[in-house]
Amino acid sequence: MIKYWILIPVLLILFSSFSTAQTLTDDQLQVRVKEVAKTLRCAVCQSESVWESNAELAIQMRDIIRERLVQGQSPDEIRAYFVSRYGDFILLQPRTFVGMNWLLWGGPFLLLILGGTFLFRTLRKWVAQTAPPPPEDLSPLDERSRKRVEQALRSFESDK
Amino acid sequence: MAETKSPSVGIRSWQVVLLAVIFGLIVLFYKGLWGNPSYIPPVLVGTAAPEITAPDLYQPKEVSLSQFRGKVVVLNFWASWCQECKLEHQNLLAVQKHFAQNPNFVMLGVNYQDKEDLARQYLQEHGNNFNHIRDAKGRISIDYGVYGVPETFVIDQNGVIRHKLIGPIMGDNYTFLIEQMVEPLLNGTATAS
Numbered sequence: 147m148i149k150y151w152i153l154i155p156v157l158l159i160l161f162s163s164f165s166t167a168q169t170l171t172d173d174q175l176q177v178r179v180k181e182v183a184k185t186l187r188c189a190v191c192q193s194e195s196v197w198e199s200n201a202e203l204a205i206q207m208r209d210i211i212r213e214r215l216v217q218g219q220s221p222d223e224i225r226a227y228f229v230s231r232y233g234d235f236i237l238l239q240p241r242t243f244v245g246m247n248w249l250l251w252g253g254p255f256l257l258l259i260l261g262g263t264f265l266f267r268t269l270r271k272w273v274a275q276t277a278p279p280p281p282e283d284l285s286p287l288d289e290r291s292r293k294r295v296e297q298a299l300r301s302f303e304s305d306k
Numbered sequence: 307m308a309e310t311k312s313p314s315v316g317i318r319s320w321q322v323v324l325l326a327v328i329f330g331l332i333v334l335f336y337k338g339l340w341g342n343p344s345y346i347p348p349v350l351v352g353t354a355a356p357e358i359t360a361p362d363l364y365q366p367k368e369v370s371l372s373q374f375r376g377k378v379v380v381l382n383f384w385a386s387w388c389q390e391c392k393l394e395h396q397n398l399l400a401v402q403k404h405f406a407q408n409p410n411f412v413m414l415g416v417n418y419q420d421k422e423d424l425a426r427q428y429l430q431e432h433g434n435n436f437n438h439i440r441d442a443k444g445r446i447s448i449d450y451g452v453y454g455v456p457e458t459f460v461i462d463q464n465g466v467i468r469h470k471l472i473g474p475i476m477g478d479n480y481t482f483l484i485e486q487m488v489e490p491l492l493n494g495t496a497t498a499s
Contacts, residue, residue, distance in 0.1 A: 189453035192344055202419050203453060206444035231451040233349040257327065264324055 175215060182211045182221045186228055187238050195238055346453055348470040355379075355461045356449040363417055363425060363438040371414075371465070378491045379412045379461040380483070382475075383447060385420045386428035388455045394474035395432045401475070402436045404484060410463070410492055416441050418455050460487045468496070 180197050186207065188199035196204045196211075207228070214224045228236045240247050287295070350356075358371040371379065382398055384391040398413070405411035415438035417425045422440065429438070441447055450459065458471040460483070469487050471479055490496035 189346060203444065203448070206448060209443070210445070210448060229349075231350065231448060232346055232453070233451075235346045253331075260324055260327060264321070 175212065178215050178221070179208060179212050182215070182224055183208050185221075185225065185238055187236050189232055189236065345472070346451070348451065348472075350451055350459075350467050351470055353467060355381075355459070355465050355467045356446075358416075358439070358446050358449075360416075360439040360441060360446060363415075363422070363429075363440055369414075369437065369439045371461075374412045374414075375465055376463050377410045377412045378463060378488055379414060379459075380488065381414050381416060381450075381459040381461060383416045383418045383441075383450070383452050383455050383457045385418045385455050386424040387420065388418075390474045391456045392432065394456055394476055397475045397480045399433055399435050401480075401484060401488075405488060405492070406435075408492055411488065413437075414439065416446055418447050418452065419444055458483070460491070462491050462496070 183197035183204075184195045186196040188194045188196050188201055188204040188207075190201035190203045191199045194204075196207045210227075211224055214227070215221075219227075225237065234240060234244065234247070240250055242248070242251055355371060359368055360370075361367070362369050371381075380401065384395075398415075402413045405413075413436035415436060417438055417440050419441070422442075425438070425440070439446075450457075454472075456474055458475055459467055460469040460471075462468050468491065471483065473479065475483055487496075
């Protein structure tokens with residue numbers, strides 16, 4: 147009979163540790179649900195993610211994410227499911243090279259390259275047009291100007 | 307006398323390219339100013355309709371979409387709390403009445419995020435002449451990419467979604483549904499999707 151009394155605290159410790167493990171698993175699952183839900187757009191409150199939105203649809207989508215994670219699906223597989231139902235619209239971050247999305251990602255760089263090339267060529271043209279004339283085209287200094295230059299040079303030397 | 311190439315020719319071509327790109331962007335931005343920003347383009351049209359197995363609203367039985375294979379199915383998502391659903395309800399009854407004699411036509415209502423008793427009460431008040439199933443957990447709606455009610459899908463005899471109508475079946479939508487979608491499918495004159 148005493149043996150049973152000894153077993154009770156042992157069982158209690160085992161049960162409490164099992165509960166803790168279960169809670170940890172739920173917390174980890176919640177973190178993973180959040181990771182996926184934050185990347186999906188709520189189709190009702192379209193400026194919010196599925197994680198942030200309180201719309202009924204977002205709540206149901208979170209339930210689906212949770213269920214599919216428990217089933218062992220990867221975040222990419224879950225996202226692919228929602229994309230197959232709602233299109234790329236459902237993704238808060240557009241996919242890189244799908245359809246016209248390349249324009250979205252590559253457009254700024256394309257514009258930068260085009261604009262940079264145009265600017266470079268234009269500036270090069272301007273520099274060529276406003277280059278100093280060759281020495282042979284320079285008219286010789288008259289006596290008055292030469293004296294002024296010499297005077298300026300002397301004052302510069304004395305200031306040093 | 308040799309022709310001298312104008313140094314500005316190359317730059318002009320770049321100017322043309324840049325102007326074309328900028329013009330294209332302006333057109334894109336301008337296009338973005340119009341239309342409904344909350345409209346989600348349907349992606350399921352032309353694909354196989356997801357299978358449905360759901361409880362009937364009135365009888366203790368399960369209804370599946372596959373049992374209607376070989377028939378044209380009009381699937382209407384609605385709710386008793388939805389104001390626009392009230393606007394279209396009489397038209398839905400008229401659509402069912404219009405094709406009631408055709409054994410190859412099925413109209414199926416999907417009661418979306420609703421209380422069972424309120425849904426039944428709504429149908430009692432507004433009239434009912436077709437079957438309804440319940441989507442209590444919203445699984446069917448999400449499977450069909452529904453993001454609001456009312457939404458209506460037209461599914462052909464091969465189980466392919468041929469069209470999705472967002473908003474109430476009224477006016478042009480009503481005429482389009484009957485004349486451009488259901489009748490051609492039933493007569494075999496519909497163009498392949």
